[in-house]
Amino acid sequence: MGWPVLSKRVIACLDVRDGNLAKSVKFVDTQDIGDPVEKAKEYYLDGLDELVFYDITASSDKRNIMLDVVEAVANQVFIPLSVGGGIRSVSDATDLRLAGAEKINVNSAAVQRPELISECAQAIGDQNVVLSMDVLKVPVSDEIPSGYEIVINGGRQAMGLDALAWARRGEQLGAGELVVNSIDADGTKAGYELTLTRRIAEAVRIPVIASGGAGLPEHLYDVLTDGKADAALVASMVHYGEYRVSELKQNLHKRGLKIRMSW
Amino acid sequence: MKTDNALIVDYDAGNLHSVRRACHEVALDAGICADPDRIRHAQRVIFPGVGAAGSAMRSMRERGMDEALREVIDQGHPVLGICLGLQISLDYSAENDTPTLGLIPGQVCRFSFDRADLKIPHMGWNEVKVVQPHPVLAGIEPGDEFYFVHGYFPTPRDQGHVYAQTEYETVFASAIGHDNYFATQFHPEKSGRVGLRLLKNFAEWDGQC
Numbered sequence: 001m002g003w004p005v006l007s008k009r010v011i012a013c014l015d016v017r018d019g020n021l022a023k024s025v026k027f028v029d030t031q032d033i034g035d036p037v038e039k040a041k042e043y044y045l046d047g048l049d050e051l052v053f054y055d056i057t058a059s060s061d062k063r064n065i066m067l068d069v070v071e072a073v074a075n076q077v078f079i080p081l082s083v084g085g086g087i088r089s090v091s092d093a094t095d096l097r098l099a100g101a102e103k104i105n106v107n108s109a110a111v112q113r114p115e116l117i118s119e120c121a122q123a124i125g126d127q128n129v130v131l132s133m134d135v136l137k138v139p140v141s142d143e144i145p146s147g148y149e150i151v152i153n154g155g156r157q158a159m160g161l162d163a164l165a166w167a168r169r170g171e172q173l174g175a176g177e178l179v180v181n182s183i184d185a186d187g188t189k190a191g192y193e194l195t196l197t198r199r200i201a202e203a204v205r206i207p208v209i210a211s212g213g214a215g216l217p218e219h220l221y222d223v224l225t226d227g228k229a230d231a232a233l234v235a236s237m238v239h240y241g242e243y244r245v246s247e248l249k250q251n252l253h254k255r256g257l258k259i260r261m262s263w
Numbered sequence: 264m265k266t267d268n269a270l271i272v273d274y275d276a277g278n279l280h281s282v283r284r285a286c287h288e289v290a291l292d293a294g295i296c297a298d299p300d301r302i303r304h305a306q307r308v309i310f311p312g313v314g315a316a317g318s319a320m321r322s323m324r325e326r327g328m329d330e331a332l333r334e335v336i337d338q339g340h341p342v343l344g345i346c347l348g349l350q351i352s353l354d355y356s357a358e359n360d361t362p363t364l365g366l367i368p369g370q371v372c373r374f375s376f377d378r379a380d381l382k383i384p385h386m387g388w389n390e391v392k393v394v395q396p397h398p399v400l401a402g403i404e405p406g407d408e409f410y411f412v413h414g415y416f417p418t419p420r421d422q423g424h425v426y427a428q429t430e431y432e433t434v435f436a437s438a439i440g441h442d443n444y445f446a447t448q449f450h451p452e453k454s455g456r457v458g459l460r461l462l463k464n465f466a467e468w469d470g471q472c
Contacts, residue, residue: 006387260388260408263455
C-alpha cells in the first residue's frame with residue numbers, strides 16, 4: 001500500500017497574548033516576535049497548509065480583541081484557520097466562526113465538561129471541532145493504563161484521565177480532529193513524542209495533529225511516518241526564523257511524503 | 264428592482280463569510296443574500312453551503328430559493344456551486360435520502376471503505392486533475408491541490424458534465440458543470456492562491472464554455 005492520498009499538513013501555531021496587534025505574539029520567555037497578522041500572512045504565502053491561533057490570555061475581557069485578530073487574518077489568509085484558548089460555550093465557538101475561524105479548538109473546558117464537544121459538533125459540524133489535549137507521561141496504573149495522562153491549565157493540573165481513553169471519548173462525542181500535545185516534549189526541540197502520537201493515532205479514526213517538541217525538519221518526518229500523525233504542528237522553529245515553512249515542506253516532499261507543493 | 268452584480272446565496276447552510284472574503288480578495292464584490300427575489304435578478308451567483316443535504320433542501324424550499332436559483336440559471340447568468348451547493352445540484356443525495364435540485368443528472372453517494380488510513384470525512388488538501396478544459400479552471404496546473412471537507416461525493420450520470428477529478432480511494436468528480444452552471448466539491452475560498460485563481464476565473468466568466 002502506498003501513502004494515503006491526502007497530503008500531510010504542516011500547521012503553524014501562533015500564541016496570541018492580550019490580543020495586542022502591535023506586540024502580541026510571545027512565548028514563555030516573553031520575547032516579542034511580531035504582529036500575528038503579518039506572521040500569518042508570511043506563512044500563508046510561504047505554503048502553510050493551516051493556521052492555529054491560540055489565545056493564551058483567555059480572559060473574557062480580552063476576547064473581543066482576539067476576534068479582531070482572527071478577522072484581520074481571515075481577510076488576508078485563505079487557508080483553514082483554527083482558533084483555541086478559553087472556548088467554553090457554543091456561543092464562543094460561533095463568535096469565532098463568524099470572525100473567520102474555520103475550526104474551533106477545545107481543551108481544558110472539554111475535559112471539565114465533555115458535552116462541550118458534542119454541543120459544538122452539533123452547532124458547527126464535527127469536522128470543525130478540534131479536541132486539543134495536553135498529555136503528560138506518568139507511571140502505568142489502574143487509573144492510567146496507557147501511562148499517558150491528561151493535564152489541563154497549561155499542564156499544571158493532572159486530571160486522573162487516561163489520554164487514550166479521552167481520545168476515544170472525544171471522537172465519540174463528535175470531535176473531528178485531535179491535537180496531541182506532549183507536555184514532556186514541548187519546548188525541548190528534541191522531537192515529537194512518537195509513541196504517544198502513534199498510540200493515539202491507532203486508537204481513533206479521526207486525523208491526529210502532533211504537537212510539541214519540533215526542532216528539526218526530520219522531527220516532522222518522524223512523526224508523520226513512525227508517529228502516524230496526519231499533520232505536524234510547528235511554532236518556535238518557524239517563528240524565530242530558524243526554518244521557513246516552505247523549507248520544511250520541501251524537506252518532507254524530498255523524503256517521499258505527499259505534501260502540497262504548489263501554492 | 265436594483266440588479267446585484269454578484270450575490271452569495273444564504274439559505275442557512277453554514278458560514279458564508281469566508282466565501283465573501285475570498286471573493287472580495289479577487290475584486291468580486293459579492294454580498295450575502297437570503298432574498299430569493301434578489302437572487303433571481305442577480306448577474307452572478309455563488310451557491311455555497313456546508314452541512315447536511317436534508318436540512319439544506321428543506322431550507323431552500325421554505326425560502327423559495329430553489330426556484331430562484333433555477334430561474335437565474337435559466338437566464339444564463341454564471342452560477343458557481345461550492346461543496347454542499349454542488350451536491351444538492353444533482354438529482355438525489357444519499358445523505359438523509361434527499362431528492363435534490365436536479366440541475367445536473369446524477370447522484371451523491373457516501374464514502375465508505377475499510378482502510379483505517381482513509382478517514383471520513385475526506386478532509387484536507389488533495390489534488391484536482393482537470394479532465395476537460397473549462398474557463399473557470401483556467402490556469403489550474405497538474406499537481407495543484409485544493410482543500411476538501413466532505414463525507415459524500417457526486418456521481419454525475421454523464422461524463423460530459425465532469426470537468427475535474429480527485430482520488431480518495433475512489434476517483435470522484437471534484438468539479439462539474441453544465442452550460443452556465445459550474446460547481447466544485449472543494450473549497451476554493453480555503454485553497455490558497457489556486458483557489459483564489461478559480462474564484463477570479465469565475466468572476467470574469469461570461470457563462471459560456
